Amino acid sequence: MKLRHWQVSARRSRLAGALAMLLWCVSPLLAPGAAAADADAQVPMLLTFATIVDGTGELVPGREIIVEHGVIVAIGTSLAERYPGARPVDLSGLTAIPGLIDSHVHITYGLCGPSRGDAWHQLLRETPAPQRLVAAIGNAEKMLEIGVTTARDLFALDQVDFYLRELIERGIVPGPRLFLSGTGIHPLVMPPAASGTEAERIASLSQRAREVADSGADWLKIFATTGTGSDLSGERVYYYPEIKAATDTAHAKGLRVAVHAYGPTAVPDAIRAGVDSIEHAVDVDDASLRAWAASGIFYVPTIDHNRYYADHRNEYGYDADAERALRAFIPRNVAMLRRAHAAGVPIAMGSDAVMTMFGDNTRELEWFVAAGMTPGEALRAATLNGARLLGQQDHLGRLAPGFAADIVAVTGQPLTDIRAVTRQVVWVMKAGEVVVDKRPLGEASGARGD
Numbered sequence: 001m002k003l004r005h006w007q008v009s010a011r012r013s014r015l016a017g018a019l020a021m022l023l024w025c026v027s028p029l030l031a032p033g034a035a036a037a038d039a040d041a042q043v044p045m046l047l048t049f050a051t052i053v054d055g056t057g058e059l060v061p062g063r064e065i066i067v068e069h070g071v072i073v074a075i076g077t078s079l080a081e082r083y084p085g086a087r088p089v090d091l092s093g094l095t096a097i098p099g100l101i102d103s104h105v106h107i108t109y110g111l112c113g114p115s116r117g118d119a120w121h122q123l124l125r126e127t128p129a130p131q132r133l134v135a136a137i138g139n140a141e142k143m144l145e146i147g148v149t150t151a152r153d154l155f156a157l158d159q160v161d162f163y164l165r166e167l168i169e170r171g172i173v174p175g176p177r178l179f180l181s182g183t184g185i186h187p188l189v190m191p192p193a194a195s196g197t198e199a200e201r202i203a204s205l206s207q208r209a210r211e212v213a214d215s216g217a218d219w220l221k222i223f224a225t226t227g228t229g230s231d232l233s234g235e236r237v238y239y240y241p242e243i244k245a246a247t248d249t250a251h252a253k254g255l256r257v258a259v260h261a262y263g264p265t266a267v268p269d270a271i272r273a274g275v276d277s278i279e280h281a282v283d284v285d286d287a288s289l290r291a292w293a294a295s296g297i298f299y300v301p302t303i304d305h306n307r308y309y310a311d312h313r314n315e316y317g318y319d320a321d322a323e324r325a326l327r328a329f330i331p332r333n334v335a336m337l338r339r340a341h342a343a344g345v346p347i348a349m350g351s352d353a354v355m356t357m358f359g360d361n362t363r364e365l366e367w368f369v370a371a372g373m374t375p376g377e378a379l380r381a382a383t384l385n386g387a388r389l390l391g392q393q394d395h396l397g398r399l400a401p402g403f404a405a406d407i408v409a410v411t412g413q414p415l416t417d418i419r420a421v422t423r424q425v426v427w428v429m430k431a432g433e434v435v436v437d438k439r440p441l442g443e444a445s446g447a448r449g450d
């Protein structure tokens with residue numbers, strides 16, 4: 001990862017032109033289909049489930065949901081009498097849960113083709129932005145397949161994340177609703193952390209936070225420590241004065257702030273700076289944990305990606321020692337989640353998915369249960385808490401009137417077995433539109449409205 005800022009900027013302006021052209025070219029062709037889908041979404045739908053589980057992690061009385069204009073308008077029983085024109089959709093063998101929220105992905109990290117054993121090199125050196133956009137479109141679809149209807153992306157180069165969001169929002173490609181950080185404050189695009197005086201570094205990070213806000217990002221991502229993939233090092237990159245200055249600038253511009261913090265070292269500074277979420281951290285001491293719980297800052301533990309890198313080490317060229325280190329990191333990560341949850345730190349689910357991990361994003365929740373959370377609490381981390389993290393708690397993350405009709409139907413009992421959520425997704429609706437339907441053809445026919 002040795003690209004300099006000017007190289008990234010030059011690439012970006014060339015790619016911006018090419019990708020903008022692509023959008024202009026394809027959107028008129030696809031607009032009629034999108035309009036038809038919109039018209040279809042105007043007809044109210046009456047969905048019938050076996051049971052309904054809210055993002056609070058509790059059962060909702062009633063089995064029926066009325067969806068209209070992409071929004072849940074009623075939940076209860078005998079709703080056909082109140083909505084006689086509603087089109088029935090029979091999901092009576094399945095349990096409804098809210099659309100899932102993955103609070104930490106890298107959706108633009110993808111290769112067009114298999115890894116040759118050096119996936120990071122291939123990504124950064126051999127995969128130009130248009131190809132990364134193609135891979136990102138595939139990743140977006142894989143997330144919908146497992147019920148993820150909203151995601152927060154926490155680092156992407158060349159604005160590929162913004163182009164993907166535009167394609168999704170304009171109905172050109174299917175995918176989750178995206179909240180984005182763009183490139184953020186990362187050594188890849190910033191002066192080396194140790195360079196200049198403290199005052200210069202503060203000015204530089206504040207300026208960068210303004211640029212990120214002006215780019216249209218929702219979040220500022222600050223890489224406060226090293227650590228990624230098989231690198232579990234957690235060495236400091238930025239310190240309190242810089243983190244605080246960047247955080248204040250971002251907040252003044254209406255952004256939220258996520259801090260990448262491997263190990264414990266950057267956590268006290270991030271808490272003091274008043275950031276909104278802390279990613280990855282382990283081994284945090286009790287005093288810091290108490291301050292963390294009092295602050296209300298979210299913890300996004302990202303446990304399962306260590307398992308993923310260990311299982312897939314050949315794709316990345318990691319050796320057996322790296323695999324052992326990754327597997328040894330998992331118990332520290334689980335122990336941290338257990339302590340954080342017990343201390344009252346709010347938890348949100350983030351997979352940190354990259355490359356071939358897309359499609360496994362929600363396996364993270366199985367670690368949450370292993371760390372002592374109930375299945376209902378784990379579900380809440382991936383629904384209601386994800387929505388709170390994003391500031392979308394009045395719109396997303398729950399099955400209740402007035403909320404977006406992001407609804408996932410699963411087999412099994414999510415409140416007793418989290419695998420119902422992580423492995424048994426059958427049907428997915430996003431904003432009132434059915435985007436996944438894996439029911440057997442006979443069951444699905446006549447109920448899909450297509």
Ligand SMILES: [Zn+2]
Binds near residue numbers: 104105154
């Ligand atoms: Zn990440």
